Amino acid sequence: MSILKKLPSKARLEQVKKLSSEIFGSTWNPNNIRNGSKILRAPLKGPELVNYYGVNDSMPTFQDFKKWFPELKLVDPREAYRVKMVEDRKKRNKGAPKKKKE
Amino acid sequence: MPFRFPVKFDIPKHAYVNARVLRDQFKRIQYADNEVTRNALRYLARNTELPAKVRLEAQLQLTSMPKYTSYSQIKNRCVATGHARSVISDFKLNRTAFRERARAGLIPGVTKASW
Known part of the structure; x- marks a missing residue:
């Protein structure tokens, strides 16, 4: 019934697989030898890793606005509070120690 | 104050920053910069079809690279x-x-x- 009288030999089938991998650009590695091609095939991880802590240019920060519009005299309330607390601590002699002079 | 890393880089603006975060960011940038070199050496070292001398040399070069260029040093x-x-x-x-x-x-x- 079928067109094939008998199955092609094993060597012949291997030849077909080799040809197909050549045509479709995949690596021909019948014995599963460790040739390190998976290292070259993998996409680079670096660009994604670098952006883990956010992209600096993605949006401006409060500091940027202060620099761009000095005439507005913008004050960051959180920073002002921190500075006030530092001053208060200094008044009670609880501030950070003086830097050592050379 | 001197910059305390071998290579200068931009400090993250949109994340909480402390010394350890900075160190991690430095390693991330270094890994990204050296990734292609590392992969090339890794390929040479892992390819069993290459002569043993070449593979050993590649592995030695890989280990001689600074530790901060290694992927395993990066921590989320x-x-x-x-x-x-x-x-x-x-x-x-x-x-x-x-x-x-x-x-x-x-x-x-x-x-x-x-x-």
């Missing part, structure tokens, strides 16, 4: 607190930072389970 830290432990990678947040934000309704799509 909390973006909000800088903590390195129990960081939920989907949100890049430490468990406490995540809980606070989730309870305050600041994370879209996250609600406390109740049934």
Whole structure:
């Protein structure tokens, strides 16, 4: 019934697989030898890793606005509070120690 | 004050920054810069079809690269607190930072389970 009288030999089938991998650009590695091609095939991880802590240019920060519009005299309330607390601590002699002079 | 890293880089603006976060960011940048070199050496060292001498030489060169260019040195830290432990990678947040934000309704799509 079928067109094939008998199955092609094993060597012949291997030849077909080799040809197909050549045509479709995949690596021909019948014995599963460790040739390190998976290292070259993998996409680079670096660009994604670098952006883990956010992209600096993605949006401006409060500091940027202060620099761009000095005439507005913008004050960051959180920073002002921190500075006030530092001053208060200094008044009670609880501030950070003086830097050592050379 | 001198810059305390071998190579200058931009300090992250949109994340909590402390010395450990800075160190991690430095390693990330160094890894990205050296990734192609490392991969080439890794390929040479891992390819069993190459002569043993070449593979050994590649492995030695790989180990002689600075440690901060290695992928295994990178650790995902909390973006909000800088903590390195129990960081939920989907949100890049430490468990406490995540809980606070989730309870305050600041994370879209996250609600406390109740049934």
